[in-house]
Amino acid sequence: xxxxxxxxxxxxxxxxxxxxxxxxxxxxxxxxxxxxxxxxxxxxxxxxxxxxxxxxxxxxxxxxxxxxxxxxxxxxxxxxxxxxxxxxxxxxxxxxxxxxxxxxxxxxxxxxxxxxxxxxxxxxxxxxxxxxxxxxxxxxxxxxxxxxxxxxxxxxxxxxxxxxxxxxxxxxxxxxxxxxxxxxxxxxxxxxxxxxxxxxxxxxxxxxxxxxxxxxxxxxxxxxxxxxxxxxxxxxxxxxxxxxxxxxxxxxxxxxxxxxxxx
Amino acid sequence: xxxxxxxxxxxxxxxxxxxxxxxxxxxxxxxxxxxxxxxxxxxxxxxxxxxxxxxxxxxxxxxxxxxxxxxxxxxxxxxxxxxxxxxxxxxxxxxxxxxxxxxxxxxxxxxxxxxxxxxxxxxxxxxxxxxxxxxxxxxxxxxxxxxxxxxxxxxxxxxxxxxxxxxxxxxxxxxxxxxxxxxxxxxxxxxxxxxxxxxxxxxxxxxxxxxxxxxxxxxxxxxxxxxxxxxxxxxxxxxxxxxxxxxxxxxxxxxxxxxx
Amino acid sequence: xxxxxxxxxxxxxxxxxxxxxxxxxxxxxxxxxxxxxxxxxxxxxxxxxxxxxxxxxxxxxxxxxxxxxxxxxxxxxxxxxxxxxxxxxxxxxxxxxxxxxxxxxxxxxxxxxxxxxxxxxxxxxxxxxxxxxxxxxxxxxxxxxxxxxxxxxxxxxxxxxxxxxxxxxxxxxxxxxxxxxxxxxxxxxxxxxxxxxxxxxxxxxxxxxxxxxxxxxxxxxxxxxxxxxxxxxxxxxxxxxxxxxxxxxxxxxxxxxxxxxxxxxxxxxxxxxxxxxxxxxxxxxxxxxxxxxxxxxxxxxxxxxxxxxxxxxxxxxxxxxxxxxxxxxxxxxxxxxxx
Numbered sequence: 066x067x068x069x070x071x072x073x074x075x076x077x078x079x080x081x082x083x084x085x086x087x088x089x090x091x092x093x094x095x096x097x098x099x100x101x102x103x104x105x106x107x108x109x110x111x112x113x114x115x116x117x118x119x120x121x122x123x124x125x126x127x128x129x130x131x132x133x134x135x136x137x138x139x140x141x142x143x144x145x146x147x148x149x150x151x152x153x154x155x156x157x158x159x160x161x162x163x164x165x166x167x168x169x170x171x172x173x174x175x176x177x178x179x180x181x182x183x184x185x186x187x188x189x190x191x192x193x194x195x196x197x198x199x200x201x202x203x204x205x206x207x208x209x210x211x212x213x214x215x216x217x218x219x220x221x222x223x224x225x226x227x228x229x230x231x232x233x234x235x236x237x238x239x240x241x242x243x244x245x246x247x248x249x250x251x252x253x254x255x256x257x258x259x260x261x262x263x264x265x266x267x268x269x270x271x272x273x274x275x276x277x278x279x280x281x282x283x284x285x286x287x288x289x290x291x292x293x294x295x296x297x298x299x300x301x302x303x304x305x306x307x308x309x310x311x312x313x314x315x316x317x318x319x320x321x322x323x324x325x326x327x328x
Numbered sequence: 329x330x331x332x333x334x335x336x337x338x339x340x341x342x343x344x345x346x347x348x349x350x351x352x353x354x355x356x357x358x359x360x361x362x363x364x365x366x367x368x369x370x371x372x373x374x375x376x377x378x379x380x381x382x383x384x385x386x387x388x389x390x391x392x393x394x395x396x397x398x399x400x401x402x403x404x405x406x407x408x409x410x411x412x413x414x415x416x417x418x419x420x421x422x423x424x425x426x427x428x429x430x431x432x433x434x435x436x437x438x439x440x441x442x443x444x445x446x447x448x449x450x451x452x453x454x455x456x457x458x459x460x461x462x463x464x465x466x467x468x469x470x471x472x473x474x475x476x477x478x479x480x481x482x483x484x485x486x487x488x489x490x491x492x493x494x495x496x497x498x499x500x501x502x503x504x505x506x507x508x509x510x511x512x513x514x515x516x517x518x519x520x521x522x523x524x525x526x527x528x529x530x531x532x533x534x535x536x537x538x539x540x541x542x543x544x545x546x547x548x549x550x551x552x553x554x555x556x557x558x559x560x561x562x563x564x565x566x567x568x569x570x571x572x573x574x575x576x577x578x579x580x581x582x583x584x585x586x587x588x
Numbered sequence: 589x590x591x592x593x594x595x596x597x598x599x600x601x602x603x604x605x606x607x608x609x610x611x612x613x614x615x616x617x618x619x620x621x622x623x624x625x626x627x628x629x630x631x632x633x634x635x636x637x638x639x640x641x642x643x644x645x646x647x648x649x650x651x652x653x654x655x656x657x658x659x660x661x662x663x664x665x666x667x668x669x670x671x672x673x674x675x676x677x678x679x680x681x682x683x684x685x686x687x688x689x690x691x692x693x694x695x696x697x698x699x700x701x702x703x704x705x706x707x708x709x710x711x712x713x714x715x716x717x718x719x720x721x722x723x724x725x726x727x728x729x730x731x732x733x734x735x736x737x738x739x740x741x742x743x744x745x746x747x748x749x750x751x752x753x754x755x756x757x758x759x760x761x762x763x764x765x766x767x768x769x770x771x772x773x774x775x776x777x778x779x780x781x782x783x784x785x786x787x788x789x790x791x792x793x794x795x796x797x798x799x800x801x802x803x804x805x806x807x808x809x810x811x812x813x814x815x816x817x818x819x820x821x822x823x824x825x826x827x828x829x830x831x832x833x834x835x836x837x838x839x840x841x842x843x844x845x846x847x848x849x850x851x852x853x854x855x856x857x858x859x860x861x862x863x864x865x866x867x868x869x870x871x872x873x874x875x876x877x878x879x880x881x882x883x884x885x886x887x888x889x890x891x892x893x894x895x896x897x898x899x900x901x902x903x904x905x906x907x908x909x910x911x912x913x914x915x916x917x918x919x920x921x922x923x924x925x926x927x
Contacts, residue, residue: 097654099690099743111634115742117689125695140688145738146636146661153683153738156696189689191742193659194633444701445708455879456855531718534874544881550874553718553863556891559871567884 072230072245080241081110088225088237088284093295095213101189103214107206109237111196116206117189118214124185134178136185139165141203143192164200165190171204171224171252171262177217186216197239198226200250204262205288212296220254221292222261223285227251227277229269234277236284249274251281255289258282334438361529365519373509373521373569378489378580380497388498392490396478396523401490403498406466418463422451422470424487430477446484447472453488453508453537453547459501468500479524481510481533484549488537493577497584504539506546507573509566511536513554518565534559536566540574593848594693603853607834607843614850620843621897624655628754628905630762630912636661637816638763642755644747644845657742660755662763666726667734678724678732680715683707684752686741710739710752713826713861713873714760721819726768726807733765746847749859753828754905760825761909764816768807826863826872827905829898831890833858833882840886844897856880858890862898869895 070080077084089110098104101117108114124130129138141164145153154161168190176186188210190203204224211218228235228248238248247269252262260282269277359366368374374394383389386402393399406418424447426435450472458468470491474483488508495502512522512530519526527533532552538545545567550559595603606613612620624645633639639662645655667674684706686699694702713719714737724733737759739752831842833856846854861873871891876882 098657099654099745100692101689101743104689115689117687119689119692125693142685142687142740144633144659144661144740145683145685145736146633146639146663149635151663151665151736151738156700187688187692189687189692191687191689191740194635444704445712448705448708452876452878456881532871538884539881542881543883545876545884545887546881548858548874548876548887550871551712552716553870553872555868556871556895559874560888560891563884563887 070241072242073233073235079235081239083237085233086236086280086284088287089239091288091291093209093292095209095295095299101210101214103210103212103216105206105209105213106193107202107209108194109198109202109205110239111194112198112202113192113194114199114202114206115191115193116203116210118186118207118210118216119189120186120214121181121184121216122187129185130183133182135176135181135183137169137172137176137178137188138185139169139172139188139190139207141165141168141190141192144194147192147195164203167200167262167264168203168207171222172207172211174259174261175208175218175220175222175254176211177219180217186211195240197241197243198237198250200224200264201226201237201252204252205292209292209296213299220256220259221289222252222254223288223292224250224252224262225281225284225288227281227284229273229277232273234273234280236280249277249281251278251285253282253285255286334436337437359525361525365514365526370514370517370519371565371569373572374523376486376489376573376576378493378576380493380581380584386494386498388494388496388500390490390493390497392486392493394482394486394521396476397482397486398475399472399483399487399490400475401470401472401487401494403468403470403491403494403500405468405498406463406500407469409465409467414465416461416464418458418460418465419467420451420455420458420460420470421467422447422454422472422491424450424472424474424483426474426477430474442480446480446487449484449535449547449549450487450491452549453484453506454491454495456546457492457502457504457506457539458495459503462501468495470494477524479510479522479527481512481527481535482521482523484508484535485510485521485537488547489573489577493581496577496581504541505574505577506537506539507570507577508535508537508547509569509573510534511562511566513552513558513562518558518562520565520569532559534562534566536563536570538567538570540567540571593852595849595852599849600853603850604834607850607854608841612843614843615847618845620841623845623901626754628758628908628912630758630909631916632659633661635663636759637664637765638662638759638761640755640758640762642751642758644751645745645847654743654745656745656748656751658739658748658751658755659742660737660739660752660759662759663736663738664763664765665734665736667732669730669732674732674734676725676729676732677720677722678735680720680724680735680737682710682714682737682739682756684710684739684741687743690741690744706739706741706748706752709749709859709873709875710737710756713753714756716872719821719824719826719863719872721821723765723817723820727770731807735763744848746849746851747830747845749830750828750845750901753826753861754901757825757827757905758909758912760819761822762912763819765819766809766816768809770807772806824863824865824870826861827898827902828859828861829894829901831858831860831894831897832856833880833890840882840890842890842893854878854880856882858882858894860891860894860898862895862902864899864902869899 092108094106104117106115121135129136141161143154145151201224208222226238228238228246230246247267249265253260377393380390382391383402388403391400424443428435428437472487485508492506511534512519512527513532514530532554534550537547627643630640632641641659643655643657669676686703832846832854834841856878859875863870863872
């Protein structure tokens with residue numbers, strides 16, 4: 066046996082007790098942070114990221130403005146204590162910049178940038194804890210923060226990692242699994258089924274690709290449901306706070322809640 | 329280490345050995361923690377040499393030397409602020425640089441955190457003395473070069489004195505001259521104007537900057553462990569000494585002044 | 589120390605006048621010496637040796653503003669003293685990084701400078717030799733722990749220094765240093781034959797123990813049920829109180845826990861760091877910030893009242909940390925029972 070910890074044991078359980086296709090717990094906290102227009106703290110299991118969105122607003126640097134659409138600016142900071150071994154990355158670290166530009170490219174087709182020419186949307190992401198699927202968590206958090214900020218999106222962007230252990234595909238990998246098996250990250254837009262991001266840094270047999278890709282896409286729909294529910298929930302509390310302010314808390318506007326349930 | 333590497337300069341060879349320094353443990357005359365202070369009383373400061381107007385191309389300048397702390401300061405401005413929008417009050421920009429040969433170990437000529445921390449402290453001491461409201465849209469640059477370093481506290485204190493002298497030499501309107509003095513707590517005693525060895529041996533160090541003419545304090549910076557009562561005593565002792573330094577600064581400015 | 593919020597002249601004077609009234613008025617209805625509510629949680633970073641999250645001013649269930657939020661985490665790394673940068677007795681290093689989300693209006697250069705300044709203030713105070721924990725040694729003169737304290741400012745709505753030091757103190761108090769014991773390979777001197785090396789752990793029962801202590805080469809982690817021992821000077825980590833000075837002339841008036849608007853409106857702040865050990869109250873750091881001035885005579889009173897406020901804060905923090913410890917141990921026990 067190669068490693069002490071089995072990625073997938075004979076009973077069909079993974080190292081953290083999940084089944085093959087089981088996703089980790091997802092916790093979405095959309096409460097406000099600082100002065101951000103939209104913000105979220107999202108955890109996939111032990112991976113935790115926070116994202117804040119500012120804008121659309123005037124660009125800090127005039128040279129960054131585009132005359133026909135909004136510029137998307139993504140900045141990622143990785144907490145030095147987020148990994149097993151402490152590592153401080155500077156803002157200009159190649160890997161971090163690369164990571165940020167991946168996220169930017171993922172969202173460029175999803176945000177309706179042409180509505181806001183000469184302005185900028187700032188997306189600040191903080192990686193607080195890493196346990197696999199950091200890119201997936203960042204993309205999902207960004208989607209939620211953008212939606213919370215009220216920035217027009219064509220669709221949600223939902224990302225999932227998938228991998229293959231010998232012949233059996235796995236979803237939503239932890240660090241342990243990411244280190245051991247080939248994996249890819251898929252970001253998809255659930256309404257149209259379009260893919261906005263597909264990355265793979267390890268070698269994967271071409272026959273396996275189709276299967277894991279399909280699986281990740283369908284897992285995207287599951288995530289989409291969760292994220293949509295969270296956004297709706299948040300909107301409901303906001304609307305309740307707004308319209309029911311003079312009334313007692315907890316009292317609901319029957320017409321409004323009905324309308325929310327429809328969509 | 330690799331990030332602190334400047335390709336545009338001639339760097340030393342990759343493999344180098346630090347020089348073998350003669351162990352001066354045997355030296356009986358050297359001061360050691362625990363011994364009483366040598367060659368001066370606890371409340372005495374080191375002799376100060378202060379010369380305004382040494383750097384001719386600057387609008388104002390000063391060179392200060394207190395035994396092994398040597399600092400040159402140049403003031404440029406007020407000049408137009410670049411790359412900023414309208415600002416109502418002028419900006420005081422303080423920059424500190426260590427000469428590569430200023431410390432025991434060679435100091436790479438790259439801006440580091442310590443430069444900035446000293447600059448922030450000197451800025452704090454000076455900023456309320458300069459009448460910045462008279463200089464909208466402009467910047468006053470204060471550049472300090474530490475030629476020889478004998479303790480950070482000493483650098484901050486003497487740097488402040490030099491900068492204030494240079495500002496006066498440049499003819500920039502101020503509410504008063506700022507003078508500054510450091511102190512360290514050695515056992516129960518307060519030693520004023522400590523050098524590097526004394527400051528590191530002391531339990532706590534304190535730097536106070538004030539405008540003696542107006543009897544106000546512009547900056548206090550204390551580190552290390554001290555009781556609040558002793559802290560107050562330190563501040564009082566420093567303020568008293570600042571008045572002495574004030575007369576030295578005034579004297580040097582007067583003697584440098586040549587009516588045209 | 590640039591102001592993080594820009595206010596117009598009239599806004600500033602509005603805030604200042606309201607604060608300077610005989611019965612002062614603050615935008616959120618507090619009195620001058622009231623703090624906003626402080627929330628604290630320890631053990632927030634599972635991969636760190638100690639961590640804490642502090643929030644000043646977040647009101648539960650309400651959607652207006654979100655307060656100042658800071659996360660601090662301590663990590664311990666092994667360092668060689670002979671090779672590398674290690675120092676005998678261990679080192680302590682602090683860094684603060686400000687998230688751009690906390691200061692959305694600052695350019696990245698200004699943000700770096702701000703992080704720098706905060707790092708220096710934290711570092712100068714906490715890694716001063718007078719506060720050095722003694723149990724960072726692994727093998728004397730060979731190996732020691734490097735303690736790194738990383739603090740992230742997630743959002744800033746005023747009084748960030750108090751929050752920084754609250755989080756730092758909580759994270760340091762939460763830190764557990766892993767237990768180690770020294771080991772070495774020792775050639776066997778008796779004539780038992782083939783096995784010429786043997787691993788011997790430094791056990792008190794061993795007859796060789798006195799000889800081994802001096803020449804130990806390496807160490808191993810002791811396997812105990814608990815995570816390790818706390819740093820030995822936990823009571824001494826200081827708390828910070830920022831006195832925002834309204835008028836510093838002969839009669840000083842000040843207020844506590846300023847919001848960012850209030851911070852931008854007043855000229856001068858006095859940072860005071862106190863530690864309350866059994867041996868007495870000690871001032872650990874003191875710093876004047878801003879372009880104002882103060883008379884030395886008023887410092888006496890400021891120090892005195894600062895000490896009182898700090899003591900209250902210290903006591904409250906101590907109680908809260910005990911509570912947190914209890915909560916987490918209870919939680920762990922409950923989880924253990926479930927199995």
